[in-house]
Amino acid sequence: MSALADTREDVGLTEAPVRDIPWQTVVWNDPVNLMSYVVHVFRSYFGFSKDVATRLMLAVHEEGHAVVAEGAREQMELHAQAMHDYGLWATVRKAPE
Template identity: 80%
Template sequence: MRAAALPDTREDLHVHESADRARPWQTVVWNDPVNLMSYVVHVFREYFGFSLDQATQLMMAVHNTGHAIVAEGAREQMELHTQAMHDYGLWATVRKAPQ
């Protein structure tokens, strides 16, 4: 009796892993009861180099919706951004970008 040949799933797994690795990571800044809105704008401008308008829009997203995505990219870079936000006293996390 011959054993049935199993389908080769290695290629499918490789494609899935490549797509997952290609998906960017995000630095998310969260609302907190401590920092003034003007300070958050200052941090966004100083650290990320955002314009006043862009920094203000992101700060308002943090204030109104509870969080804002301030950067996307490689995990290591997002971890550095998150640590920098912590150094400034802001609440921030790293997460995988949704598919």
């Protein structure tokens, strides 16, 4: 038995499971991009159907923002950067618990 294992037993340390809280990519409304362009971006980049892309675009337009992806932080940051590259305003946030 290693010294580390002995120490853990001596002080009663246990490994707590690490909860991987998902992150979200959020696209925000802006006064610049046309609604048809936002649908095009969502379809081209994310591969959403026309109906899903349109629903998300309408949420952006009417509610001010829409969550377009959820997952690991690194992937959400890549999505946000891609949205920036398309000229859309996007941020990354922790998903609500």
